[in-house]
Amino acid sequence: MINEQPKKQISENVPLKKDQNFEVTGFCGDSILVERLKELGLFTGLQINFFGKSPFNGPLLFRLGSTVLALRKEEAACLLLVAV
Amino acid sequence: MIALIGAPNSGKTTLYNWLTNSKFKTVNYPGATVEYSIGNLGDQYLNKTSNKFRIIDTPGTYSLFPKSADEEVTCKLLFQNTQFNIEKVIVVIDGTQLSRHLLLAKQIKESGFAMIVAVTMCDLIKKNNLLPDWKILEKELNCPVIQIEGLLGGGVQNLVKAISEMQGNKGHELPIWNDSILANEMKHAEEINKNVFHGTVDKLKTVYSKTAQLDSFLLHPILGVVFFCLIMFALFSSIFWLATPFMDIVDQSFTWLNQTVSQISWLPPLLVKFFSQWCGF
Numbered sequence: 155m156i157n158e159q160p161k162k163q164i165s166e167n168v169p170l171k172k173d174q175n176f177e178v179t180g181f182c183g184d185s186i187l188v189e190r191l192k193e194l195g196l197f198t199g200l201q202i203n204f205f206g207k208s209p210f211n212g213p214l215l216f217r218l219g220s221t222v223l224a225l226r227k228e229e230a231a232c233l234l235l236v237a238v
Numbered sequence: 239m240i241a242l243i244g245a246p247n248s249g250k251t252t253l254y255n256w257l258t259n260s261k262f263k264t265v266n267y268p269g270a271t272v273e274y275s276i277g278n279l280g281d282q283y284l285n286k287t288s289n290k291f292r293i294i295d296t297p298g299t300y301s302l303f304p305k306s307a308d309e310e311v312t313c314k315l316l317f318q319n320t321q322f323n324i325e326k327v328i329v330v331i332d333g334t335q336l337s338r339h340l341l342l343a344k345q346i347k348e349s350g351f352a353m354i355v356a357v358t359m360c361d362l363i364k365k366n367n368l369l370p371d372w373k374i375l376e377k378e379l380n381c382p383v384i385q386i387e388g389l390l391g392g393g394v395q396n397l398v399k400a401i402s403e404m405q406g407n408k409g410h411e412l413p414i415w416n417d418s419i420l421a422n423e424m425k426h427a428e429e430i431n432k433n434v435f436h437g438t439v440d441k442l443k444t445v446y447s448k449t450a451q452l453d454s455f456l457l458h459p460i461l462g463v464v465f466f467c468l469i470m471f472a473l474f475s476s477i478f479w480l481a482t483p484f485m486d487i488v489d490q491s492f493t494w495l496n497q498t499v500s501q502i503s504w505l506p507p508l509l510v511k512f513f514s515q516w517c518g519f
Contacts, residue, residue: 186305189420193300195338197424209459220334 170204170214177201180234187232194223201238239292239322240401243312243346244330245339246298249358252388253330254295257283257398262295272297272308274315276322283398291401294322302345302412316351317411325406326352328397333357333370333385337431341423347379351409354382354400361387370434378430 178200181188195218196202205215205222213224225233242250251262258277275295284290296315297308304310316324329346331339336357346353355375363370364387376383382400386393415423455461499505499513 189303189417190300190305192417192420192424193341195335195424197421199425206453206457207459208457209463215457219337221338 170207172204172206174204175201175238176204176235177238178233179236181232182234183232187229191225191229191232195219195221196223196233202235239294239324240326240328241294241296241316241324242328242330243296243316243342244298245300245332245335245342248298248330248332248335248339249356249386249388250298250330251295253328253356253358253386253394253397254293256388256391256394257293272311274311279398283395294324299342301342301415302349303414316349316409323408324351325408326354326401326404327409328401329353329355331355331357333359333363336375336434337424337427340427340430341420343379344423344427345412345415346409347381349409349412350407352404352407353379354384354397354404355379356384356386356393356397358386358388360385360393361389368435368438371436372434374434375430 178196178198180198181191181196200218203217205217207214208224211227213226214230216223216225216230242254244250254260254275254277255262257279259280259282260275260277262275274297277293277295279291279293294315296312299309299312302313302316304313315322316327327346329343331343343353343355357372357375372383372385382404384393384397384400386397456465496513499510502510
């Protein structure tokens with residue numbers, strides 16, 4: 155089944171609900187940041203769970219497997235996600 | 239000379255402390271080690287090996303292509319340092335995050351260094367009744383895989399034995415891995431992770447589930463701030479109301495000592511004055 159939802163960057167103010175699952179469909183933006191995100195374990199096709207957000211515009215928290223990644227807004231903005 | 243290489247927070251410094259009887263600070267967040275440290279193998283391991291070798295603890299790095307100053311320290315140490323001729327590498331991998339840490343292990347393997355993999359956090363894995371098959375990882379990486387329990391130092395003796403049996407080999411810098419290679423390697427690492435844990439990878443989530451329950455309060459956008467203020471207020475006010483009884487006890491003790499010393503008739507007056515004034519009674 156094809157997911158017809160358009161790809162959305164986190165920087166486009168996609169409303170992120172706690173415990174919502176997303177699939178990584180691609181990357182964009184600064185190449186060094188993108189490479190770092192891949193080294194941290196993110197890849198196209200991976201399903202991640204939005205865990206929460208730190209207060210005062212702090213990092214966004216994503217769970218992948220047993221790991222929680224805290225990504226700054228500019229780092230998270232490099233992710234292209236689709237809600238699943 | 240043997241280098242401990244691994245991702246941040248994988249347990250390198252804890253392992254280093256066990257191997258060299260050092261007491262370097264370890265914390266539960268990444269970025270604690272920012273410079274390399276060198277130590278000698280502890281004397282208690284000399285029955286496992288006749289060689290006295292030196293061990294280098296390094297700042298954590300996610301790959302051999304550095305993106306920060308501390309990662310550069312590690313990579314320069316491996317490839318550009320002529321003072322320490324590193325031919326043996328212990329790749330430290332957090333067993334609860336195997337897929338994320340395998341990338342570095344594969345890069346070390348491709349670069350040609352003689353390597354051993356030390357899997358840490360094995361005590362956490364055992365505690366959650368997971369039974370990984372590390373032989374699969376040994377076959378995949380073609381090197382010994384030693385399980386380490388950081389809390390009590392379990393497995394360190396086996397690691398020392400494996401190091402002494404290892405033949406050294408100097409590695410070389412790798413050509414840059416492009417996006418396609420990186421993506422393929424990460425997917426392969428995920429497959430290895432699933433195979434090692436026999437498809438019970440989801441059980442790894444239980445390792446941190448207890449802290450996750452606390453996180454729902456402590457990381458709440460409003461409650462989190464409230465808890466933070468309460469904890470800081472409690473710490474600050476405890477300096478006064480919690481310490482006051484102990485301060486009173488100490489004060490009364492010194493007053494009693496002063497009176498007792500003053501009443502000892504056979505002590506010379508100069509000595510009595512010394513104890514009461516200069517020792518703070």
